[in-house]
Amino acid sequence: KQEVTQIPAALSVPEGENLVLNCSFTDSAIYNLQWFRQDPGKGLTSLLLIQSSQREQTSGRLNASLDKSSGRSTLYIAASQPGDSATYLCAVLGPSGTYKYIFGTGTRLKVLA
Amino acid sequence: DTGVSQNPRHKITKRGQNVTFRCDPISEHNRLYWYRQTLGQGPEFLTYFQNEAQLEKSRLLSDRFSAERPKGSFSTLEIQRTEQGDSAMYLCASSTTGGAGETQYFGPGTRLLVL
Numbered sequence: 001k002q003e004v005t006q007i008p009a010a011l012s013v014p015e016g017e018n019l020v021l022n023c024s025f026t027d028s029a030i031y032n033l034q035w036f037r038q039d040p041g042k043g044l045t046s047l048l049l050i051q052s053s054q055r056e057q058t059s060g061r062l063n064a065s066l067d068k069s070s071g072r073s074t075l076y077i078a079a080s081q082p083g084d085s086a087t088y089l090c091a092v093l094g095p096s097g098t099y100k101y102i103f104g105t106g107t108r109l110k111v112l113a
Numbered sequence: 114d115t116g117v118s119q120n121p122r123h124k125i126t127k128r129g130q131n132v133t134f135r136c137d138p139i140s141e142h143n144r145l146y147w148y149r150q151t152l153g154q155g156p157e158f159l160t161y162f163q164n165e166a167q168l169e170k171s172r173l174l175s176d177r178f179s180a181e182r183p184k185g186s187f188s189t190l191e192i193q194r195t196e197q198g199d200s201a202m203y204l205c206a207s208s209t210t211g212g213a214g215e216t217q218y219f220g221p222g223t224r225l226l227v228l
Contacts, residue, residue, distance in 0.1 A: 102158070
């Protein structure tokens, strides 16, 4: 059974810091891994999708890496801003044969001005 | 492409009542998913459809829950005899069949509060 864990559960940093969010999963036979952002009481916004054959994806100040063999992904946020404050969720699609996302419990990020 | 829409956005009901939620996926997306998210947790898979066929259901989907996608377009999720434990955000997502590149696009969710 696929399990997804995110560390840390919560993080508070001053504005401008670079930070790393971690995600680990137990079954490496995945189709892809996706990072989402969720603002309080809102739905999910997709940030980055990494296919199983890829190692990383970048979008603006965000960079996500995937190491399937070790079951790990990291989301790197450069030069954090107060507007980055949200919950960040990691989700994996698979293992093969299933098309449902398995989510971690998220990292609640607060960037202080 | 107007995105995935869900209605209502909020629902307050009394225990024992029935509620129905609607999801309109991105047009021509043949897959539709329902997830449930409780406070402080990540979303959990409930069920998914490919076209009008319901292909997988989670054990979380008790007999009180039923989902339909009659014409392969919009979907409804009904909860009968609601319980306080049903209070959660219900999220809908849609996708095209894409394998490794498949991306699920999520709607804004329906927040249910059972009193």
